[in-house]
Amino acid sequence: MSEARDEQLELMIGRVLKTGVFASGICLVIGLALLYVPGGARAAGILINVGLIILMTTPATRVVVSVYEYMRERDWLFVVLTTIVLVSLLGSLLVGLLT
């Protein structure tokens, strides 16, 4: 196990999280502001939902990045573990949509 590679993954994940928080924050702030602009309700609704979806996709994205990185490292145990987490997240999406 190489500590240098783990550090690289940590920094990559940090960037994914930062980008997600920033992007969703912008959508949410603009969306909320549009609620108070005449005729802006429709756009506001879309932007707010996009912001929330980006927010919920951010942790999932960092799991995808981890699966990919562990694959490159050929660390199969962690490929399996992170894939299970990813499948669970998709499972919860299905539960939410289908039940």
Place this chain on the structure above:
Amino acid sequence: MPVATPLFQALTFLAGAVAGLLGALLGIGGGVFLVPFLNLGLHFPYQSAAAISLTTVIATSSSVSAARSGRHLINMRLGMTLEVATATGAILGGITAQELSQSTLQLLFGIVTALTAFAMLRRIGRRNVILDPNAPLGRLGGRYFEDESGGMVSYQVKRLPLGLGASFIAGNISSLLGIGGGVVKVPVLNAWCGVPMRAAAATSAFMIGVTATAGAVIYYGHGQLIAALAAAAVIGVQVGSWGGIKLSTKVKARWLKLLMAVVLLIVSALMIAKGM
């Protein structure tokens, strides 16, 4: 379902800001403050309050972990191992939450809040022990530089099955109650699995994003998440925790923790009384 009126938006934003501020100062998630405010204060149905709170939990986890990345405080391998248990627990919790009555959820929340208060009281005045920096790390161990003691801390992870069990329960109550679940994981990781407090807290905060997402997605899919109020709460929490981090160097955590433990016990009593 409550409607996102401007008044509700403003109140949710403010509640989020206060929850984020306290959360950052106390080193706990803000959910324990936000859920009772929305449920008891604004009379939102429990599930709506939990759904809004979970979205703020995701935001806090992501921004806190982004800020910490590169400092080795977060034990990624341990976190990703335990996430298998929290994510599964969260899905089951999300499904169960649909079946449980409002009063059962309130009772459960009251119990968990009381536990949070006691955990906080126990942590007051406790310092980390410096462990042998050259000890072998094992497959899941970690090593990081600790600011307070000015030395390297390294540790091995012990009793992994216990950690997995605690994570499963944490995931379960997270989506059931709308909180992060750190209150269950952190003490177990620290006391039984040999993970130092700071690393346990950072790793837990990291995992919580995935846990809360598994729960939040279920509420979102069921149409129980009021988007505009969730947005107001998320922005509020982000602003509040930013302020909390700035303030944390100036405020004496000891007294604040004592005060907040009392507040949490009152919240717990109110919730239990409401749920009975």
